Amino acid sequence: MSSLELFYADSEAPIVLLSAKKHFEQLSSSNLQKYAHFLSRASYNGSKAILDSVSKESPDIFKLILLIHKQLDEPKTNQEYLSKIKSIDEENIIYYLEYACQFLDNMGNYKSFGDRKFIPKIKKQDLKTFINSLENEEISELYSKVEDSIYDTSKGLLGFPENGLSTNYYPDSENITKEEVNAVDKVLASNEIMPENTRIIKNKDGSFTVLVSSADSKNLYEHLNLITPDGHKINFKFGDHSQEFSKIVENLTHALIYVSNPTQKNLIELYIESFKTGSMKAHKLSQIEWVKDFKPEVESNIGFIETYRDPAGVRGEWEGLVAMVNHERTKKFTDLVNQASKFITQLPWDPIYEKDKFTPPDFTSLEVLTFSGSGVPAGINIPNYDDVRLNYGFKNVSLGNVLSANPKNPKKEEIITFIENKDQQKFKKFRDDCFEVQVSYHELLGHGTCKLNTEVAVGEYNFDKNDERIKSWYKPNETWSSVFGEYAGSYEECRAELVALYLILKDPVNGLPILGITDEQDQKDIMYIATLMMIRAGLIGLEFWDPEAKKWGQPHMQGRFAIMKQLHKAGVFKFETSKSDFSDLTIVIDESKLYDNTAVEALGEFLSTIHIYKSTANKVEGLKYYLDKSNVEEDYGKFRDIVLKEKKPRKKLIQANTFIRGDGDDSTVELVEYDESEAGMIQSFFERDIQF
Structure with missing residues (x-):
């Protein structure tokens, strides 16, 4: 196997519809279906935070895939893609679809299981030919911006930059070291500041800016004067992903109308506080309420949860x-x-x-x-x-x-x-x-x-x-x-x-x-x-x-x-x-x-x-x-x-979407499932209308 083949997106991967229709329709009331709907919307509104933690180019590749899908009038199946694209051959169309599907399944251009980068099997020139044939200025400009990074394999694994690896938990900070990250983290911990919803930028003057995900931009720690042991200042900037987190808060506010008990009400209100202000302490309190919400018909857990992909092992x-x-x-x-x-x-x-x-x-x-x-x-x-x-x-x-x-x-x-x-x-x-x-x-x-x-x-x-x-x-x-x-x-x-x-x-x-x-x-x-x-x-x-x-x-x-x-x-x-x-x-x-x-x-x-x-x-x-x-x-x-x-490719899971149909008390929730294909995966994301 050549070194380049190691990075190619999976071919002929099993694609599976993660069916939930039966159990969704068995929910005992339309209020529970609406509760599930708005929680789902809030969950997907955090997508950019996932993309941004993987790589600098991932958000733009995400937009590129969906813009191409829109330009082609939303093909629902692979066959529709094949019938609409004439500028490249069938094999290369499939290669493009396999890359797009794997990107969406992993929410980024590094595998979630393995942290290895993957690139399209379609050659760069062939993909460019396809892009140019769409005759869409926005798509062409976006592709030009990410073309080199899509195919670059020089940093093939996620990890600390000093080890020649890649991460966007420390954006625009190629010279940040593991030692510096650990020093900042120790200062945060000693001041009881939880790091799960943060990223760190190392500034040109040697100081550090801690980005905090939140809808609001108010600095909760403006009263603190934090300095690393070697004398570098630590600043805070709240409002990382503010546009998306405002949508999270909006959808959770809608979900609040449909809670089933006081514990769920407390849970959602603490979610709202955490994602609005950036307070991880509020999120920890939400988890206490979540544990107390015993066997709900609709279960949910939302936030910066697992810390596997941060090279330091602390950011969620x-x-x-x-x-x-x-x-x-x-x-x-x-x-x-x-x-x-x-x-x-x-x-x-x-x-x-x-x-x-x-x-x-x-x-x-x-x-x-x-x-x-x-x-x-x-x-x-x-x-x-x-x-x-x-x-x-x-x-x-x-x-x-x-x-x-x-x-x-x-x-x-x-x-x-x-x-x-x-x-x-x-x-x-x-x-x-x-x-x-x-x-x-x-x-x-x-x-x-x-x-x-x-x-x-x-x-x-x-x-x-x-x-x-x-x-x-x-x-x-x-x-x-x-x-x-x-x-x-x-x-x-x-x-x-x-x-x-x-x-x-x-x-x-x-x-x-x-x-x-x-x-x-x-x-x-x-x-x-x-x-x-x-x-x-x-x-x-x-x-x-x-x-x-x-x-x-x-x-x-x-x-x-x-x-x-x-x-x-x-x-x-x-x-x-x-x-x-x-x-x-x-x-x-x-x-x-x-x-x-x-x-x-x-x-x-x-x-x-x-x-x-x-x-x-x-x-x-x-x-x-x-x-x-x-x-x-x-x-x-x-x-x-x-x-x-x-090696065999991992399964790709296509998830359903829900939509509110009608207005007011007469409104209902419709669940829509998709074709088990690469096109079905793309359509499922397109219909979520994730924008940033």
């Missing part, structure tokens, strides 16, 4: 989830929650490293109507504020229609790479069940566990200070993310994945029946396929390892690779291959190791070690241990070329 990416409860699936998860404490006692660490009391969360299965973000997860465990989780609890969310999303008309027969022929049908039969079990344990008992031993105030501790086993702890105002920094996300995802597989293998008889798997042979098959899925995920995770930068581009895959390596070194499986190019590489599991405690002990050793390091804020030893576990030695790195050659 905009997300907006709106979904309906699947009551049948939720019953299974409720049963799991009710027995969670029993499973926690089986985890391989002393109670001093676990929360004093497990607060049962709201665990629901949702059918996604809207997920505005750079990618749609299969499960969520939020809020991410550690003190809210500890004092008020959290929610686990399994996204049912994401878990089961498959194309109606697959483009080609699916062959699962790197597994034995005898495992092909079993893998396909049980993978959805395995995924659901894995996600359930991962979110509830993975992210839902771990006590952060903390000095909550000067001289006040949430643990026994005389216990000699606890030699380090979190200081006042320190959080898990602030201490473990850029590796916090990957480290925590690995810990949660370990918890899930550990429990699947350690106690299938008690755990799996709760999730509907009662047959003894099915339970053994789940144990086998869940292990195979994890090992295979670790192997194909090599796609996301950059051997030149020595950097992982995807936190989940770094964790899964480390787990794979642990199981390999324990003798749970071996790689079989007879060809020099490893084209027949196959994973062969010694199934007896799943039943004689070999796998459980290997997973338990890894899990307990990283868990204790997290619990005690032991960053130095914790990261040394984890980075060694996830280091790609030559014994594994040699497989990367065949992994890249055999």
Whole structure:
């Protein structure tokens, strides 16, 4: 594979309609449908904040794709595109559509899963020929502005500029260093300023400007005189994305009319305060109300949530989830929650490293109507504020229609790479069940566990200070993310994945029946396929390892690779291959190791070690241990070329839109779904009318 091919947008990717129509139409009232509609609009209004955090050119590429679609009179299918474009051949039209679809699915020109840049497979000159044929001055000017950056692969991964990588969390600041970012972040933390909704600019005079996303431009911190340790001033500029955040506030104000209870009213009002003023403290308060809003018919969570894509690991990416409860699936998860404490006692660490009391969360299965973000997860465990989780609890969310999303008309027969022929049908039969079990344990008992031993105030501790086993702890105002920094996300995802597989293998008889798997042979098959899925995920995770930068581009895959390596070194499986190019590489599991405690002990050793390091804020030893576990030695790195050659494109998910039809009390909400094609993806975004 050439170096350029590594960057091409996916070809023949599965495109799936994320259907939510049935559950939306089953909502008990039109008010609930309107509530969902306005929350969805508010979620999508934050789209520019996503684009702006990815790359400088992403907002303009977004506009370019939609302007081209409009110029062509809104083609609804790929065939309509093919019939309307005469300036380039059919193959190049498809290449353009594949790029546009992948861009919209990732909300930017870097993959949300892997952080690697992608470029169109259509050559630059051919794309320019197509652009010129449209004879639209606005489109031509916009394309000229972004043409070079669309095709530039010199900064192929997201990360700190000093490492030759790219990020727009620090716009127009090519010379900003990791050390400077960390210095600014420490000053913010010491003044109890939360960074999730910020970006940082390094000015020519060496000072820094912290951009804060908000509708209003009033500076909440004008009374502060903040200076970095080396004497550089920190300024604030509120109103980043002000136009879009004003629309967010407007739509949330409409949603407020249709809330179902006082808790939802408090939740939406705090959202409005946060997005209007830029106050992250208001957002944290909103999450307390969100946790208290128990099993609503329409669930939502909106804001700067996950911090994976900020190189420093502290700034959030905009997300907006709106979904309906699947009551049948939720019953299974409720049963799991009710027995969670029993499973926690089986985890391989002393109670001093676990929360004093497990607060049962709201665990629901949702059918996604809207997920505005750079990618749609299969499960969520939020809020991410550690003190809210500890004092008020959290929610686990399994996204049912994401878990089961498959194309109606697959483009080609699916062959699962790197597994034995005898495992092909079993893998396909049980993978959805395995995924659901894995996600359930991962979110509830993975992210839902771990006590952060903390000095909550000067001289006040949430643990026994005389216990000699606890030699380090979190200081006042320190959080898990602030201490473990850029590796916090990957480290925590690995810990949660370990918890899930550990429990699947350690106690299938008690755990799996709760999730509907009662047959003894099915339970053994789940144990086998869940292990195979994890090992295979670790192997194909090599796609996301950059051997030149020595950097992982995807936190989940770094964790899964480390787990794979642990199981390999324990003798749970071996790689079989007879060809020099490893084209027949196959994973062969010694199934007896799943039943004689070999796998459980290997997973338990890894899990307990990283868990204790997290619990005690032991960053130095914790990261040394984890980075060694996830280091790609030559014994594994040699497989990367065949992994890249055999890689399969990820599914692209098309989401529905809702529209208010009619006026006043007689108005109704219509849900519109789209063709499962690249054109259908573009049309879905076009009809959202996202403008900035």
